[in-house]
Amino acid sequence: MSLDKAKTILKKYWAYDDFRSVQWDVISSVLSNRDTLALMPTGGGKSLCYQIPALMMQGVCIIVSPLLSLMKDQEDALKKRGLKARRLTTDNMPDGLGMALNSIETTRTKFIFISPERLQNKVFIDYIKSVKVCLFVVDEAHCISEWGHDFRPEFRQINILRECKPETPLLALTATATEQTVDDIQQCLKFRKANCIRGEFERKNIKTLVIKDEEKLARCKKIIDKVGGSGIIYVSTRMNAEKQTKSLQSMGLVVESYHAGLSDEERKNRQERWKNGTLPLLVATKAFGMGIDKADVSYVIHMELPPTLEAYYQEYGRAGRNGKEAYAVLLYDNKDKETMLRRVAMDYPDIEIIKQVYDKLHTYYKIPYLAGKNRELPFDLADFANYCNMDKYPVYASLRILQRIELLWLKDTEYPVSKIKVVPPRGELLRILERTDDYSIILGALLRTCEGCTTEMVRLHEERLAYYLEWSKEKTTLMLEKLHITGCILYEQRPKGHYVVLNHDRVPAKDLYIPPQYYKDLKQRASEKAKAMIKYLESKHCRQQFLFDYFGMKANECGECDICLKNLVKPKQMRGVLIEILKEGERSLDSLMCDERFIDNKELIRILRIMLDRGEIRLQGDIISLARK
Ligand SMILES: [Zn+2]
Numbered sequence: 001m002s003l004d005k006a007k008t009i010l011k012k013y014w015a016y017d018d019f020r021s022v023q024w025d026v027i028s029s030v031l032s033n034r035d036t037l038a039l040m041p042t043g044g045g046k047s048l049c050y051q052i053p054a055l056m057m058q059g060v061c062i063i064v065s066p067l068l069s070l071m072k073d074q075e076d077a078l079k080k081r082g083l084k085a086r087r088l089t090t091d092n093m094p095d096g097l098g099m100a101l102n103s104i105e106t107t108r109t110k111f112i113f114i115s116p117e118r119l120q121n122k123v124f125i126d127y128i129k130s131v132k133v134c135l136f137v138v139d140e141a142h143c144i145s146e147w148g149h150d151f152r153p154e155f156r157q158i159n160i161l162r163e164c165k166p167e168t169p170l171l172a173l174t175a176t177a178t179e180q181t182v183d184d185i186q187q188c189l190k191f192r193k194a195n196c197i198r199g200e201f202e203r204k205n206i207k208t209l210v211i212k213d214e215e216k217l218a219r220c221k222k223i224i225d226k227v228g229g230s231g232i233i234y235v236s237t238r239m240n241a242e243k244q245t246k247s248l249q250s251m252g253l254v255v256e257s258y259h260a261g262l263s264d265e266e267r268k269n270r271q272e273r274w275k276n277g278t279l280p281l282l283v284a285t286k287a288f289g290m291g292i293d294k295a296d297v298s299y300v301i302h303m304e305l306p307p308t309l310e311a312y313y314q315e316y317g318r319a320g321r322n323g324k325e326a327y328a329v330l331l332y333d334n335k336d337k338e339t340m341l342r343r344v345a346m347d348y349p350d351i352e353i354i355k356q357v358y359d360k361l362h363t364y365y366k367i368p369y370l371a372g373k374n375r376e377l378p379f380d381l382a383d384f385a386n387y388c389n390m391d392k393y394p395v396y397a398s399l400r401i402l403q404r405i406e407l408l409w410l411k412d413t414e415y416p417v418s419k420i421k422v423v424p425p426r427g428e429l430l431r432i433l434e435r436t437d438d439y440s441i442i443l444g445a446l447l448r449t450c451e452g453c454t455t456e457m458v459r460l461h462e463e464r465l466a467y468y469l470e471w472s473k474e475k476t477t478l479m480l481e482k483l484h485i486t487g488c489i490l491y492e493q494r495p496k497g498h499y500v501v502l503n504h505d506r507v508p509a510k511d512l513y514i515p516p517q518y519y520k521d522l523k524q525r526a527s528e529k530a531k532a533m534i535k536y537l538e539s540k541h542c543r544q545q546f547l548f549d550y551f552g553m554k555a556n557e558c559g560e561c562d563i564c565l566k567n568l569v570k571p572k573q574m575r576g577v578l579i580e581i582l583k584e585g586e587r588s589l590d591s592l593m594c595d596e597r598f599i600d601n602k603e604l605i606r607i608l609r610i611m612l613d614r615g616e617i618r619l620q621g622d623i624i625s626l627a628r629k
Contacts, residue, residue: 002031002056009055010048013081020045021200027053030135030171035191037141037172037182040199042317046173047074050137054110055083059132063113064158065139066150067290071113078111087113088124098451101127116154119161123451128164136161138189140290141172142310145184147525148177149310150290153406162190175317176310179552201553205320208543208561209329209599210536216303216331217244221251224281226594227327229298230274233283234315236304244303245283258284289315295322302330305340308529309536309550330537337534344530348401348523349394351514357398358407359509360388361500372502379410379500399500404522405514409501420460420480421490422446422453432488442479443488445469457490539563562599569597574607579626582617586625 006027010016019027022040026049029036040046054061065071071087078085086109088100101123104112118124142148144155162170172185186194213219224231233248235241238259245257256270256279273279275294282288286306300319306312312330320326364387365377385392402408422429422443433440433447445468450458466476477493484491532550539546542564548555557564569577577597581587589608598604608624611617618627 002028005056006031006052009052013055013083014048019048022197023048023052025197026171029195029197030169031056033167033169034195035170035172035186035189035193037174037177037186037191037196038199039174039177039182039196039201041201041203042175042314042321044175044199046139046175047077049173050135050171051078051083051111054135057134059134060104060109061111061135061137062128062133062161063111063137063139064116064119064161065113066116066143066152066155067140068115069292070139070290071115073293075111075113083111084109085111085113088118089113089115096449096451097121097123105131116152116158119157120154125160125164128161133165133168136165136168136170138170138172141174141185141189142177142181144172144188145177145181146522147181147184148174149308149314149529151404153403153409156188159188159190176314176551178310178550181310182552198553201548201551202544202555202558203317203320204558204560205323206316206326206328206560207596208316208547208558209327209596210543210562211329211331211599212333212537213331213601214333216333217247217251219331220301220303221248221253222590222594223299223301223327223329224253226591227299229280230277230294230296231281231299231301232288232297232315232318233281233301233303234306235283235285236306238285240304241283241285248281248283253281254279255281255283258282258288260285260287286311286315289318292318293321294318296324297321297326298324299327299329301327305330305332305336305533305537307340307343307533309532309547310529312533312536313547313551332537337537340530340533341527344523344527346393347397347526348519349397351516351519353394354398354401354514355509355512357388357390357395358402358512360384361399361408362506364388367502367506369508370505373505375502376411377500377502379498381498401514401519401522405518406503407512408503411499411501418460418462419457419490419492420446420450420453421455421457422450422488423490424488429488438479439483439488442469442476442483446489457492460491560596562596565596565599571600571603571607574598574603575611578607578611579616582624582626586623589619589622589624592624 003024006024007018010019021044022038023045026036026038030050030053038046038049040049050061050063063074065074068089071089075085075087084107086100086104088097114124138144138158140150143150143152144158145151170189170191172189174185177185182196186196211219220233233244235244238261241257241259245255248255258267258270262270270279270282271288271292274282275292297319300316302312302315306315316328319328361384362372364384365375367375381392381396385395388395399408399410403410424432429443432443445465446453449465449468450460452458462477462480463473466473469476480489480491483489536543536546540563542557543561544558545555592598593601593604608617612619615627618625
């Protein structure tokens with residue numbers, strides 16, 4: 001019985017007795033060789049859905065994952081259980097891909113984690129073709145979909161896996177997907193037959209509150225004081241992250257910011273301290289959170305409207321993974337809705353502007369017509385926008401559209417990569433290698449460690465080469481530069497920063513084709529998503545029900561969101577509820593205003609006034625008590 005066998009493996013490596021919710025449905029679907037899309041909430045035990053069947057089948061399991069940190073966590077978790085896993089990222093392959101693949105063979109590694117970019121590498125594709133693969137997994141599969149909120153063009157190339165191994169089952173995993181995204185993912189991955197399994201999504205321990213307040217910061221402080229524990233505040237930009245952090249610090253809170261503008265080290269440091277509880281609160285942009293598993297987050301506050309309900313749902317889902325009571329609070333004010341709709345318009349400039357930016361980009365780098373393909377160019381948005389004589393935002397938005405139609409990639413190289421090619425004709429190369437000086441030593445090392453470097457530009461990590469040579473990094477870089485000057489090698493050093501990569505040769509701007517219907521659809525979709533967000537704010541229905549409905553699922557009224565609570569305590573009943581509370585003892589006005597039952601603060605104040613006027617309650621300072629009769 002395969003269920004028995006699966007349970008034995010579960011017990012042996014994970015020490016669990018049984019599967020949770022739909023885990024077994026997904027596993028048995030995969031075991032019967034069906035392509036499967038599993039929609040499961042974060043923290044719902046998604047990884048077991050591929051790990052268990054992979055261990056029951058012959059061959060390697062290949063997991064495509066969009067995030068380096070995500071891969072590392074999963075690799076570490078598997079290794080801790082004594083399972084053989086390896087991630088093929090540039091930072092953990094000291095001897096290059098060829099050697100890494102050899103070691104995978106010899107150590108019989110079961111789980112291989114890769115980034116989507118890896119699938120552009122011929123060596124790797126040849127490897128896949130040559131071995132037995134039991135299962136392909138695509139993690140965070142919504143990134144594949146035009147409709148998904150984290151759309152990544154390079155993710156679209158994943159279907160090359162299907163071409164390599166038409167008979168191998170494919171498992172796509174995601175936490176949030178609307179009906180459209182569900183269809184799109186299955187189409188993109190060329191599912192042999194549509195097959196989507198939905199997990200249990202209701203998170204009954206999270207109270208979802210939507211609060212309109214013109215004093216967001218003060219409201220934030222109140223919520224944090226009341227709830228305590230670990231939390232995240234989400235904002236939309238780096239600038240706002242810094243600004244709000246400073247304001248909250250000045251209110252006496254221990255808090256730091258987190259965004260893509262910080263150094264890798266600083267981000268790692270802050271994330272680590274937040275994870276281990278020494279730093280209780282982060283004000284973060286969406287750069288924070290994916291792949292971070294912390295069980296005891298007691299609140300997630302959105303200080304600005306997230307661009308989509310998908311993003312919102314995923315972000316607040318980071319609260320309360322330990323099953324204990326947690327809060328998801330969305331704060332908004334009068335300006336927010338308008339800002340949101342304006343942003344959609346700004347994200348989609350006129351096609352004529354996009355064409356202009358396209359043309360300027362090439363003249364900026366002095367690239368003639370019919371040239372430019374595969375060029376990787378260091379990019380500074382401010383400087384380029386200045387060159388265009390335009391504001392930064394429309395320039396950036398235009399480049400993003402050009403990226404979407406795959407004319408170029410914008411890269412934020414967290415991991416800068418130098419490139420190298422060994423050029424001398426064979427004979428001369430051999431002559432140098434016969435010598436015993438540093439030239440010969442480093443050339444020999446390049447030939448041994450950089451596969452394919454005599455035929456094309458390949459990636460080079462100076463640190464790794466230095467380690468291999470047992471030289472200092474300075475000496476290694478200097479020797480590479482010397483070799484470059486003598487013409488023995490082509491050596492392109494890449495500092496950390498932004499790049500633009502051109503995927504095609506330049507064409508005249510008037511001939512640039514941006515499919516008009518496609519562009520219109522994109523814009524339309526973005527605008528629909530923004531409108532859905534606004535509808536959510538204005539909804540008079542249970543928040544949870546609204547969200548589930550949006551994702552095409554059914555849910556009961558949660559009884560815990562602001563709407564459910566408001567319905568619980570109607571203004572008419574508020575007086576009665578207040579009297580009950582005050583019978584137990586006096587309360588400060590602040591603490592009453594933070595009580596979820598009185599989410600409608602305006603109404604609370606109105607009722608309190610009436611009660612004061614009638615002499616039912618007393619107010620001393622900000623302490624309210626029942627008047628003694
Ligand atoms: Zn509700």
